[in-house]
Amino acid sequence: LSDLGNEFVGPIRIGTKTKCDAGKERPPADATAIGCRVESQATLFVVHDTGSTNLWITSDLCNAGPCVQKGRHRYNHSASETYKDPGASRDLTIQFGTGKIVGRQGKDDIRVGPYLVKGQVFGMIRAQEGGIFEQVKLEGILGLGFPAMSANGATPFFDNMIQQHSLDRMEFSFYFSLDHPSANAIFWGGVHPQFYEGSIEYFPVTDPYYWATDLVSFRIGHEELLTGPRAAPLEGDRARWAFADRPKAIVDSGTTFFTAQGQLFVQVMERLREAKCADVTDESHPAIAFTLVNAAGQRREFAFTSGQYMLPDGERCVAAFMRIEVPPEHGPAMILGEVFLRYYYSVFDRGDGTPEKARIGLAKAKHDAGAETTLRALTKGQPAFAPQVSPGRVSARE
Numbered sequence: 001l002s003d004l005g006n007e008f009v010g011p012i013r014i015g016t017k018t019k020c021d022a023g024k025e026r027p028p029a030d031a032t033a034i035g036c037r038v039e040s041q042a043t044l045f046v047v048h049d050t051g052s053t054n055l056w057i058t059s060d061l062c063n064a065g066p067c068v069q070k071g072r073h074r075y076n077h078s079a080s081e082t083y084k085d086p087g088a089s090r091d092l093t094i095q096f097g098t099g100k101i102v103g104r105q106g107k108d109d110i111r112v113g114p115y116l117v118k119g120q121v122f123g124m125i126r127a128q129e130g131g132i133f134e135q136v137k138l139e140g141i142l143g144l145g146f147p148a149m150s151a152n153g154a155t156p157f158f159d160n161m162i163q164q165h166s167l168d169r170m171e172f173s174f175y176f177s178l179d180h181p182s183a184n185a186i187f188w189g190g191v192h193p194q195f196y197e198g199s200i201e202y203f204p205v206t207d208p209y210y211w212a213t214d215l216v217s218f219r220i221g222h223e224e225l226l227t228g229p230r231a232a233p234l235e236g237d238r239a240r241w242a243f244a245d246r247p248k249a250i251v252d253s254g255t256t257f258f259t260a261q262g263q264l265f266v267q268v269m270e271r272l273r274e275a276k277c278a279d280v281t282d283e284s285h286p287a288i289a290f291t292l293v294n295a296a297g298q299r300r301e302f303a304f305t306s307g308q309y310m311l312p313d314g315e316r317c318v319a320a321f322m323r324i325e326v327p328p329e330h331g332p333a334m335i336l337g338e339v340f341l342r343y344y345y346s347v348f349d350r351g352d353g354t355p356e357k358a359r360i361g362l363a364k365a366k367h368d369a370g371a372e373t374t375l376r377a378l379t380k381g382q383p384a385f386a387p388q389v390s391p392g393r394v395s396a397r398e
Contacts, residue, residue, distance in 0.1 A: 008176065008184055008253070008338070010048055012142060013111040014057060015041030015080030040111060041080040044073050046140035048174075048186050049254030050211045050348060051335070053149040053156045055110070056094065056101055057140035059124035066133040067125060073139055077124060083108045086121050092151055094123070099130020101141075105152065112142075113188055115166045121154040141254070144172070144348065146355045148209045161188075162353045171349040174253055175365060175375070176342045183372050185379065194374045196345035196363035202295045203362065207248055208355035209330050211348055214293050215249040218264075218334060220271050221286030225264060226334070248333035249292055250326070251346060251360050255337035258288075258309070259324040262332070272310070272319035280310050280317050290336065295359060302336075302344070302362075309339065 020036040044057055058067040060076040067074060077083045086107040093102045103126040110120045125140070132138070143149075144158050155163070162170050167189035175195040177183035191200065203213040218226040226247055260268050272285055285306035291299050310317040326333040347361030 008047065009045040009138065010186060011043050012046055012057075012140070013040035013043050014075045015077070015108045016082040017041045017079060018081065041083075041108075042073060042075040044075060044139040045137070046142045047138060047254050048142050048144060049252070050144045051250065051252035051254045052094075052141060052143035053145035053147070054094070054143045054151050054154060055120065055122035055140070055157050056103065056125055056143075057122060058128075059103065059106070059126070061103060061124050061126040062128070064127075066128050067139075069137075072137055075124070077106050077108070080108055084119070086154075090152070091126075092123055094151065099128065099132045101125050101129070102127040105154065110157065115161065115188055117157060117160045117164060117166060120157055120160055122157075123151075144253075145210060146208045146358070148355070158350070159353075162350060169349075170351065170353050171347055171361075173345065173347040173361070174341060175345055175371075176338060177372070178342050178367050180372065183375050185375055191345070191347055191361070192374075192378075195366055195371050197366055198363055200345070200347055200361040200363040201300065202347075202349070202359045203292050203300075204295050205355070205358035205360060206246065207330055208358055210248070210250040210333070211252070211358070211360055212248040212250045212330070212333060213360055215247045215290060215334060216293055216299055217289070217291035219289050220268070223271075225267055226332075248326075248331065249290060250333050250335045251340070251348075252335045252337050253341060253346075255322075255324070255335045257320040257322045257337050257339055259322050259335035259337065261323060261325045261334075264332075264334075265321065265323040268321055269319065272321070274316055274318045275310075276315055277310075277312050277317040278315075280306050282306060285310055285319075290334070302340070304340075304343070308343065311339075 016038060018036055018038055046057065058072065058074045060074055060078065062068065062074065066072070084107040086105050091102060091104050093100065101123070103123045105121055106124045107119055107121050110117045142157060145156065147156055147159055150156055158172070161167055169189050171190065173187045173191045175185050175187070205211060206214050215226065217224055275284065282305065287303050287305050288309055289301050289303040291301045294300050309320045311320050320339045324335060343365055344362045345365045349359050349361060351357030351359065
């Protein structure tokens with residue numbers, strides 16, 4: 001995976017085409033005869049997003065806007081030999097926090113690494129709206145969430161991997177570097193011990209719409225701003241947000257920062273104000289901590305110092321928080337995005353394949369020369385995206 005500044009992207013291959021050497025014609029029954037070879041119709045660099053479910057890719061239907069800018073790639077459905085119309089296809093619109101995409105459904109074969117998923121239904125982007133598509137060369141979004149979130153009832157990509165028995169283990173995992181734009185990876189079907197310390201601790205998914213687990217507490221310093229259901233009620237919006245029965249922590253590879261919603265976001269930003277980086281101290285900006293409940297029912301705290309959550313933008317430092325309103329039926333919730341995932345190797349495990357048995361694994365990530373060397377060896381020969389940092393990017397620091 002490559003860090004483009006606001007998102008991490010990695011290659012997927014879509015569709016099928018047969019290429020023959022000059023003077024050779026494709027044999028009617030044997031596309032792999034001497035002089036001909038089968039290739040994917042397109043290779044696109046997409047966000048691998050645990051916070052959404054559908055697969056969207058830039059396509060030949062898009063003929064204006066960011067998708068046709070120089071250096072960007074599109075899938076041509078009319079040139080793929082394995083493309084199929086899924087039937088009853090209609091236009092779909094997906095609204096994100098920073099943009100919107102519009103398109104219609106298609107069906108084709110998808111490859112990630114050595115794995116093939118046949119007959120995947122996906123959205124072919126016809127229009128992209130929002131500054132994010134101008135700033136970052138996103139060529140698609142590979143949603144890795146649950147079927148409950150799927151638009152138009154399409155079977156999600158990872159559920160198709162499960163149903164087609166593509167993997168030995170029904171899980172995938174992420175490793176993100178602190179500061180190297182290309183030392184990042186998604187591992188399909190397992191974990192790699194070179195990239196984490198100790199053992200992986202698992203947390204049950206308690207709302208299989210998102211990769212969400214129970215959030216018992218969130219505090220800044222010694223001040224608890226969010227607690228569980230036994231807390232005494234407060235007045236106003238803070239009571240409605242912070243003292244719901246079961247607040248959630250959503251682990252989301254497609255969100256850059258931590259998030260909060262409603263009045264809680266206001267309270268966080270009041271306490272973690274923008275400041276000159278030289279003036280940030282543990283007293284002015286105390287540690288923040290999220291408390292989760294593991295599969296054994298034990299509480300586990302994940303703490304971050306100001307050096308981890310205050311991010312430099314020139315000489316100024318800003319808190320790595322953004323405001324996102326989670327739908328009421330799935331909230332209240334805070335999102336643990338890429339800033340969190342840079343420090344914790346994460347595993348997204350579907351257990352026996354059913355959403356109800358899903359769990360999230362976390363272990364402290366390794367950031368040493370050995371991890372980088374191993375990753376370079378594992379990804380040798382794979383297509384790489386030339387990283388470009390978008391304007392205003394703030395990078396994690398130790």
